[in-house]
């Protein structure tokens with residue numbers, strides 16, 4: 001039965017030739033043995049596109065197909081090194097309050113093994129295949145430490161699984177969508193004790209799952225995807241960027257939201273720096289222990305946000321509560337808030353001012369050399385997500401700030417350090433010598449390479465979207481990466497033909513996560529329009545959510561270095577009143 005319904009185990013042509021000329025690219029185990037067959041198949045199929053170094057991109061838009069057979073037959077699909085199950089989701093089935101189109105859910109486990117820590121590992125994935133398929137494949141990136149197989153819906157701006165995100169998701173639009181746990185099944189960083197789990201989390205799992213998903217799509221619909229996209233936020237944003245750098249033939253377009261570009265070294269140093277900076281000025285409990293969350297009250301953070309707005313809001317032509325200017329143009333200094341006498345609710349202590357300046361300048365070694373990026377002064381410092389990362393809400397001497405609990409005491413010592421030091425005490429972190437503990441892993445994990453020429457040459461497009469008030473990965477670091485990509489690829493004007501960066505003023509980490517911002521946007525549709533129709537995104541209209549001061553307000557997000565500039569007339573609530581200049 002399965003072999004009658006799915007007669008064509010298709011191994012895609014496009015991961016073959018482009019791999020060979022790219023110095024960073026490794027042939028995955030799952031593709032390496034198939035190159036000759038893949039090349040032959042590419043020649044036989046003809047219309048699949050992307051088959052050779054200089055093959056022209058087909059002009060035709062993606063076309064729709066229906067599943068060749070029944071969902072259950074996919075559990076018997078031929079796929080090396082995987083155990084599959086498949087179930088049917090009927091049309092109209094409600095998930096998270098949203099009625100979905102009819103589709104198959106294929107769940108699989110690849111590469112099962114026992115790690116050096118004696119624990120079981122595999123690469124888990126979920127692939128959702130619409131019965132009526134629009135010819136496109138989307139990989140939805142993960143985030144955090146991964147370790148869970150997320151609902152494969154393809155949120156348009158990253159890994160949001162809310163009903164609103166599901167309503168507009170890639171799956172709802174007819175894409176086939178895959179997610180993965182990235183090769184381990186725990187949500188803390190303890191998997192970092194196993195070397196293969198590190199490699200899988202760095203890049204190998206995404207390669208293997210991409211190849212497997214395309215293979216299954218070929219068997220399910222009888223043909224390869226016309227176009228393939230990767231969309232992710234945070235860790236998923238890093239995963240999006242690794243493809244142009246490491247596997248340039250896998251995707252036609254990637255959308256990297258709030259990418260964790262340097263998380264395996266520099267950004268973790270910055271997290272540690274921030275925790276120690278605020279801890280040093282935090283009030284103490286009865287036993288003399290610091291309470292990190294109380295270093296700055298919510299009122300203190302609102303003071304800073306209001307002062308930034310007073311200084312910089314109108315520089316974009318509109319006094320609208322949104323600091324639209326590029327971060328370097330604001331020139332804010334928190335010393336304007338320093339108390340002249342005792343600390344009150346309307347001023348900051350000298351210690352608080354010094355701590356804010358030290359934190360926002362970014363980590364430095366004892367010689368004054370910068371170890372990461374600086375941070376933009378922006379209104380989103382009042383956002384709940386900013387507090388959750390930098391200070392937390394714990395009223396005890398055990399901090400719950402994510403910089404502390406997720407980075408400085410978990411991912412950094414357990415996964416990023418080589419060798420790992422699970423019980424590392426960050427209060428003894430040496431900014432001269434300890435960053436080097438992360439050099440080995442950062443070399444395979446961080447996505448700082450600007451060698452994306454192979455991706456660009458085959459027509460690949462790259463969007464980066466980053467909240468200016470992101471408290472864990474600095475928008476200034478995404479600006480730095482974008483500028484380096486441009487410099488390495490023909491300069492700003494040439495780079496705009498394949499890579500664009502959009503900042504979201506006021507937005508914290510990833511969309512819809514807090515901050516006074518127009519943080520609801522669709523990164524996938526403009527990316528697909530760019531790839532398929534040649535329509536470069538000159539603006540992306542974003543909307544403010546219910547938790548902002550201005551629900552429903554829209555704004556254009558603009559390709560850096562342009563900013564949304566008020567036209568001088570028209571409603572301040574309407575994107576049409578603003579131009580990217």
Ligand SMILES: [Ca+2]
Nearest residue numbers: 313318320322
């Ligand atoms: Ca403004």
